[in-house]
Amino acid sequence: xxxxxxxxxxxxxxxxxxxxxxxxxxxxxxxxxxxxxxxxxxxxxxxxxxxxxxxxxxxxxxxxxxxxxxxxxxxxxxxxxxxxxxxxxxxxxxxxxxxxxxxxxxxxxxxxxxxxxxxxxxxxxxxxxxxxxxxxxxxxxxxxxxxxxxxxxxxxxxxxxxxxxxxxxxxxxxxxxxxxxxxxxxxxxxxxxxxxxxxxxxxxxxxxxxxxxxxxxxxxxxxxxxxxxxxxxxxxxxxxxxxxxxxxxxxxxxxxxxxxx
Amino acid sequence: xxxxxxxxxxxxxxxxxxxxxxxxxxxxxxxxxxxxxxxxxxxxxxxxxxxxxxxxxxxxxxxxxxxxxxxxxxxxxxxxxxxxxxxxxxxxxxxxxxxxxxxxxxxxxxxxxxxxxxxxxxxxxxxxxxxxxxxxxxxxxxxxxxxxxxxxxxxxxxxxxxxxxxxxxxxxxxxxxxxxxxxxxxxxxxxxxxxxxxxxxxxxxxxxxxxxxxxxxxxxxxxxxxxxxxxxxxxxxxxxxxxxxxxxxxxxxxxxxxxxx
DNA sequence: TAGTGGTCTAGACCACCAT
DNA sequence: TGGTGGTCTAGACCACTAC
Numbered sequence: 001x002x003x004x005x006x007x008x009x010x011x012x013x014x015x016x017x018x019x020x021x022x023x024x025x026x027x028x029x030x031x032x033x034x035x036x037x038x039x040x041x042x043x044x045x046x047x048x049x050x051x052x053x054x055x056x057x058x059x060x061x062x063x064x065x066x067x068x069x070x071x072x073x074x075x076x077x078x079x080x081x082x083x084x085x086x087x088x089x090x091x092x093x094x095x096x097x098x099x100x101x102x103x104x105x106x107x108x109x110x111x112x113x114x115x116x117x118x119x120x121x122x123x124x125x126x127x128x129x130x131x132x133x134x135x136x137x138x139x140x141x142x143x144x145x146x147x148x149x150x151x152x153x154x155x156x157x158x159x160x161x162x163x164x165x166x167x168x169x170x171x172x173x174x175x176x177x178x179x180x181x182x183x184x185x186x187x188x189x190x191x192x193x194x195x196x197x198x199x200x201x202x203x204x205x206x207x208x209x210x211x212x213x214x215x216x217x218x219x220x221x222x223x224x225x226x227x228x229x230x231x232x233x234x235x236x237x238x239x240x241x242x243x244x245x246x247x248x249x250x251x252x253x254x255x256x257x258x259x260x261x
Numbered sequence: 262x263x264x265x266x267x268x269x270x271x272x273x274x275x276x277x278x279x280x281x282x283x284x285x286x287x288x289x290x291x292x293x294x295x296x297x298x299x300x301x302x303x304x305x306x307x308x309x310x311x312x313x314x315x316x317x318x319x320x321x322x323x324x325x326x327x328x329x330x331x332x333x334x335x336x337x338x339x340x341x342x343x344x345x346x347x348x349x350x351x352x353x354x355x356x357x358x359x360x361x362x363x364x365x366x367x368x369x370x371x372x373x374x375x376x377x378x379x380x381x382x383x384x385x386x387x388x389x390x391x392x393x394x395x396x397x398x399x400x401x402x403x404x405x406x407x408x409x410x411x412x413x414x415x416x417x418x419x420x421x422x423x424x425x426x427x428x429x430x431x432x433x434x435x436x437x438x439x440x441x442x443x444x445x446x447x448x449x450x451x452x453x454x455x456x457x458x459x460x461x462x463x464x465x466x467x468x469x470x471x472x473x474x475x476x477x478x479x480x481x482x483x484x485x486x487x488x489x490x491x492x493x494x495x496x497x498x499x500x501x502x503x504x505x506x507x508x509x510x511x512x513x514x515x516x517x518x519x520x521x522x
Numbered sequence: 523t524a525g526t527g528g529t530c531t532a533g534a535c536c537a538c539c540a541t
Numbered sequence: 542t543g544g545t546g547g548t549c550t551a552g553a554c555c556a557c558t559a560c
Contacts, residue, residue: 027536027537030548030549055525055526057526066551067550068548068550069550072548074527080522081522085527085528086557086558087526087558088528088556088557088559089527089558090527091527104521105521200522202520202521203521204518204521206516206517206518206519207516207517208470208488208489208490209469224485226471226487228467228489249469251467255466255492256466256468257464257465257466257467259463259465260462260463261341261342261461288555288556290529290530291529292529292530316546326530326531327530327532328532329530329531330530346546346547347538347539347545348537348539349540349545349546350539350544350545351545
């Protein structure tokens with residue numbers, strides 16, 4: 001279990017009367033290793049989004065550690081939104097489907113708290129060679145194939161968001177306008193179900209910009225109108241970037257919600 | 262310890278051969294109660310920001326629970342940034358002073374990753390009666406006294422932020438322009454040190470807006486220039502609102518950084 | 523009733539820090 | 542050397558869900 005450099009202490013630690021492990025310069029707790037094992041299982045597709053993973057006792061037996069150690073590993077994975085615990089039922093792989101946590105990454109809310117379901121209008125979906133900047137952000141070689149999606153989001157009939165979405169072509173093989181148009185629900189749910197790529201976290205750079213002619217026309221605002229520019233990079237397992245998204249938001253009647261702590 | 266309705270089970274739970282506690286309809290774990298006790302100690306000023314709190318064993322003895330239970334309580338408080346654990350030393354009350362986590366709530370970063378320390382230029386600090394909207398947000402009665410601070414932030418010489426900060430007058434008695442001007446370091450550090458009010462969390466509404474004449478002049482941009490509008494409400498212990506802040510950010514060369522997960 | 527996660531305990535040992 | 546938080550174990554009981 002424990003594969004510290006310079007230590008080969010077995011299910012070590014407590015209560016046991018073991019050989020004293022050489023104090024390793026780089027100490028890694030057991031539960032971290034368990035965490036890595038479970039993450040591996042998630043990444044390899046051994047347990048797919050929405051599915052249940054083995055119970056704590058079972059995992060404890062498998063990895064030859066105590067239940068408490070498995071528990072701590074799962075606790076952290078649940079805190080990272082990779083797993084979801086449900087008392088009495090089991091522990092499940094988090095998913096962008098079903099959950100009412102569907103639009104976890106869309107932070108745009110209406111001034112009045114009402115919940116307006118939005119609809120997506122696809123403008124185009126085509127393949128091309130990655131521009132240098134996109135390639136850099138997606139960790140691709142320049143001119144590698146990418147997919148570009150352009151779309152509008154309408155809240156309650158009002159056109160509010162214009163998105164340009166860049167995806168690595170190798171991962172999203174077979175993604176076409178038709179399949180996009182047919183799919184109901186969030187993009188990330190589709191990416192997960194259809195392409196086995198799950199978005200774990202994202203990092204955004206937000207600015208206020210003046211609407212340029214093209215964008216202005218799409219969003220039905222005047223040229224120069226202030227828009228919220230949201231540049232997002234999304235990551236999957238192993239912190240590998242798998243999406244670059246540039247969004248322009250009209251923030252009259254809507255705002256970007258953020259909580260600091 | 263356990264003050265569940267319909268249950269008066271003593272340091273209950275495990276291993277012990279206690280009377281079976283009546284399954285309460287509203288079950289509250291022991292560690293939650295410990296958490297509440299500790300929070301109380303923080304709020305009452307028993308332990309002040311930067312100070313050390315009693316060790317886990319000591320707290321366990323005081324509350325008549327096991328160390329593990331105290332640990333879980335402290336774990337959650339540390340996750341909420343109310344406490345800071347330091348191995349080998351002890352557990353400390355979080356503070357906006359010292360920490361290199363000083364500007365935890367300022368998310369504006371330069372396009373080049375360099376760290377530019379910023380300077381604050383106070384425009385005014387005066388007392389007045391709360392406008393209806395501010396009163397509502399601060400949970401005050403209309404026309405209650407408030408303090409209004411207006412200031413500019415300069416990054417590397419460039420004027421980048423204009424802030425209007427509203428504080429409840431009752432809490433910030435004796436806050437004057439002189440004291441503000443004299444104080445070095447973040448505002449929240451001063452609020453904590455000088456007024457015993459610690460900001461715990463904040464909620465922001467972000468929009469893109471066109472610069473109005475007054476703001477434009479202060480920020481040295483043209484009227485109509487796109488600015489990031491950041492409306493923040495900050496809360497202290499017990500989720501009581503104690504600051505309303507409206508900021509206008511110039512986002513050329515700078516961006517608002519946000520991480521989603 | 524059986525299985526799952528959730529709470530609680532008691533005790534051992536480890537890593538880190540101060541003295 | 543002694544104290545603090547950090548890890549790990551083993552075992553009990555509780556709450557929730559399903560069968």
